[in-house]
Amino acid sequence: MMIFDVAIIGAGPAGMQAACDLRRRDLSVVVLDEQPAPGGQIWRGVERNCQPGSHLAQGLGAEYRQGADVARSFRASGADYRPLSRVWQIEESSKEAMAQGWQVFVTRESQAEVIEARRILLANGAQERPVPFPGWTRPGVLTVGAAQILLKSGGLLPEGPVWICGAGPLPLLYAHQLRKLGGQIAGFLDTAPRDTLRRGLPHLNGALRDWKSLAKGLGWQAGMRLSGLRRETGVTQLRAEGGDRLERIRWQTPEGEKSATAGVLLIHEGLVPSVHPTLSLQCEHAWSDAQQSLRPVLDPWGETTRSGLFVAGDAAGIDGAKAALAKGALAAIGIARSLGVLSDARARHARVAGDRALSKARAARPLLDSLYPAPEGKIGDDTIVCRCEELTAGQIRAAARRGAADPDRVKAETRAGMGPCQGRQCGYTIARLIAEAHDMPRADVGFHNIRPPLKPVTLGELASLGKTKA
Amino acid sequence: MFRPLPDSPEGPTVTVFVEGQPVVARDGETAASVLLRHLGTARITPVSESPRAPFCMMGCCFDCLAEIDGKGSTQSCLVPVREGMTIARQMGARKVVA
Ligand SMILES: Cc1cc2nc3c(=O)[nH]c(=O)nc-3n(C[C@H](O)[C@@H](O)[C@H](O)COP(=O)(O)OP(=O)(O)OC[C@H]3O[C@@H](n4cnc5c(N)ncnc54)[C@H](O)[C@@H]3O)c2cc1C
Numbered sequence: 001m002m003i004f005d006v007a008i009i010g011a012g013p014a015g016m017q018a019a020c021d022l023r024r025r026d027l028s029v030v031v032l033d034e035q036p037a038p039g040g041q042i043w044r045g046v047e048r049n050c051q052p053g054s055h056l057a058q059g060l061g062a063e064y065r066q067g068a069d070v071a072r073s074f075r076a077s078g079a080d081y082r083p084l085s086r087v088w089q090i091e092e093s094s095k096e097a098m099a100q101g102w103q104v105f106v107t108r109e110s111q112a113e114v115i116e117a118r119r120i121l122l123a124n125g126a127q128e129r130p131v132p133f134p135g136w137t138r139p140g141v142l143t144v145g146a147a148q149i150l151l152k153s154g155g156l157l158p159e160g161p162v163w164i165c166g167a168g169p170l171p172l173l174y175a176h177q178l179r180k181l182g183g184q185i186a187g188f189l190d191t192a193p194r195d196t197l198r199r200g201l202p203h204l205n206g207a208l209r210d211w212k213s214l215a216k217g218l219g220w221q222a223g224m225r226l227s228g229l230r231r232e233t234g235v236t237q238l239r240a241e242g243g244d245r246l247e248r249i250r251w252q253t254p255e256g257e258k259s260a261t262a263g264v265l266l267i268h269e270g271l272v273p274s275v276h277p278t279l280s281l282q283c284e285h286a287w288s289d290a291q292q293s294l295r296p297v298l299d300p301w302g303e304t305t306r307s308g309l310f311v312a313g314d315a316a317g318i319d320g321a322k323a324a325l326a327k328g329a330l331a332a333i334g335i336a337r338s339l340g341v342l343s344d345a346r347a348r349h350a351r352v353a354g355d356r357a358l359s360k361a362r363a364a365r366p367l368l369d370s371l372y373p374a375p376e377g378k379i380g381d382d383t384i385v386c387r388c389e390e391l392t393a394g395q396i397r398a399a400a401r402r403g404a405a406d407p408d409r410v411k412a413e414t415r416a417g418m419g420p421c422q423g424r425q426c427g428y429t430i431a432r433l434i435a436e437a438h439d440m441p442r443a444d445v446g447f448h449n450i451r452p453p454l455k456p457v458t459l460g461e462l463a464s465l466g467k468t469k470a
Numbered sequence: 471m472f473r474p475l476p477d478s479p480e481g482p483t484v485t486v487f488v489e490g491q492p493v494v495a496r497d498g499e500t501a502a503s504v505l506l507r508h509l510g511t512a513r514i515t516p517v518s519e520s521p522r523a524p525f526c527m528m529g530c531c532f533d534c535l536a537e538i539d540g541k542g543s544t545q546s547c548l549v550p551v552r553e554g555m556t557i558a559r560q561m562g563a564r565k566v567v568a
């Protein structure tokens with residue numbers, strides 16, 4: 001069986017950049033991604049959408065269209081790219097320095113397969129931060145990212161009275177894209193606390209190094225104001241009401257309670273790195289207070305505390321697409337160094353430009369983190385927290401109070417986090433409720449253990465694995 | 471809930487069958503996207519039997535579990551449409567190992 005030098009999980013900006021750079025050093029590279037085409041989140045569907053004269057590509061903006069060039073270089077790089085391939089387990093097969101290796105378990109169209117590689121790069125990106133509120137499981141409520149995916153992959157616009165509620169760059173960008181494409185929005189409910197200036201000012205100077213991004217963000221906001229769109233600020237206590245479908249939303253501002261009819265409610269409260277793979281591999285993680293999330297601890301080369309396992313892009317901390325490209329380039333240097341094709345001295349020299357690009361791409365991040373903090377509002381007892389097992393905050397609070405501040409104990413007692421999403425939707429909320437019950441810092445609670453498989457596998461798929469192995 | 475862009479690129483389309491009904495879908499669209507715009511929901515939960523619809527569209531909420539080409543518990547947001555594909559909502563329990 002072929003043993004690749006490097007297996008990359010994720011064909012977004014970070015994975016594509018790393019693949020191109022590693023191929024340039026003549027290393028054999030396999031790239032696995034569950035999407036049907038390269039691009040990751042920011043550039044989803046970029047090859048198909050960027051046909052000449054495409055109205056959709058125009059509406060999605062210049063930064064989106066840039067992805068077409070990266071995808072083209074990636075296609076031409078000679079990396080063995082495998083779309084529609086979802087990675088559900090990663091194991092270290094040998095720890096010997098000379099023969100260090102990993103096994104990656106993948107399913108492609110119901111067929112499971114094991115892929116072997118000497119190094120692993122996780123470029124698996126981020127997900128939207130789940131923030132439960134009453135009614136968030138009701139059909140009609142989706143994340144802003146989901147609506148943007150529907151736009152990029154299906155060319156779909158939301159309709160009915162459409163409300164956007166949340167904070168961060170993505171809702172502003174999406175609202176801007178919708179406006180350009182002729183979509184209608186009933187209103188924008190901004191959940192960022194109102195004292196923007198006080199929170200943002202200390203970080204403004206640093207952020208000016210990336211003035212282009214700042215100008216773009218301000219442009220989106222100005223466009224929204226000019227369009228006369230209804231905008232509410234200081235929004236808290238959102239509720240999505242109705243029967244089997246969303247019918248009304250209700251929210252609170254410092255001026256009082258308000259409500260409106262709604263057909264679609266799009267929510268977004270920032271991003272968190274996708275850490276399930278590194279958690280399941282028991283890599284060390286650190287808590288980021290600024291981003292209220294975990295991230296794998298990495299050395300300057302992007303290597304985790306498990307040798308041979310690297311992470312790049314938003315999976316290593318939320319820094320955006322430009323930084324993901326830079327992190328992909330740096331990880332490629334680190335991997336080449338660790339495989340011995342690049343001496344330490346040459347690797348150090350090679351990374352100077354990458355470090356500079358990364359630091360510039362990150363310049364506005366402290367400002368963004370301070371403008372759009374994770375919401376801290378109390379979660380009502382009757383709000384569903386675990387979407388899979390349909391458990392409420394009240395049930396989890398009660399379990400949290402009954403014993404030690406241990407997410408695994410609460411998980412075992414309530415089943416919260418045991419469903420197929422493995423806590424991707426509820427993990428942070430459970431940790432937050434435990435911290436609250438025991439009056440301790442979030443950073444000290446941790447996250448429940450993630451056991452393989454990382455994503456559900458059917459018995460049929462497991463059986464197909466036996467066949468291909470034999 | 472969602473509608474195609476008015477002048478969406480003419481690109482290729484396929485016909486899929488949503489609970490028996492033929493629906494034209496844009497090539498590149500996912501089964502979840504078709505369920506969402508055609509029926510508005512994807513599954514009924516096993517515990518409280520409440521309807522759910524695709525929520526994240528990127529594989530991390532599992533509220534899009536549906537029956538695709540007869541195979542239950544499939545995350546429909548990760549499955550691009552194919553000519554003749556059959557798509558149905560999932561009612562109740564799921565059958566996955568994890
Ligand atoms: C829904 C969503 C929409 C976004 N839209 C924008 C946007 O429009 N503009 C913007 O500037 N930023 C956007 N972002 C932010 C995004 O994180 C970008 O900064 C950028 O895409 C990050 O690049 P990346 O290479 O780190 O990861 P990503 O681009 O997220 O790529 C990760 C890739 O890994 C794949 N993957 C993950 N796990 C597995 C697995 N187990 N098996 C196989 N494949 C796997 C995914 O399919 C994905 O293609 C968005 C984020 C999200 C979550």
Ligand code: FES
Pocket residue numbers: 502523524525526527528529530531532533534535545546547548
């Ligand atoms: S919609 Fe969330 S997993 Fe498919």
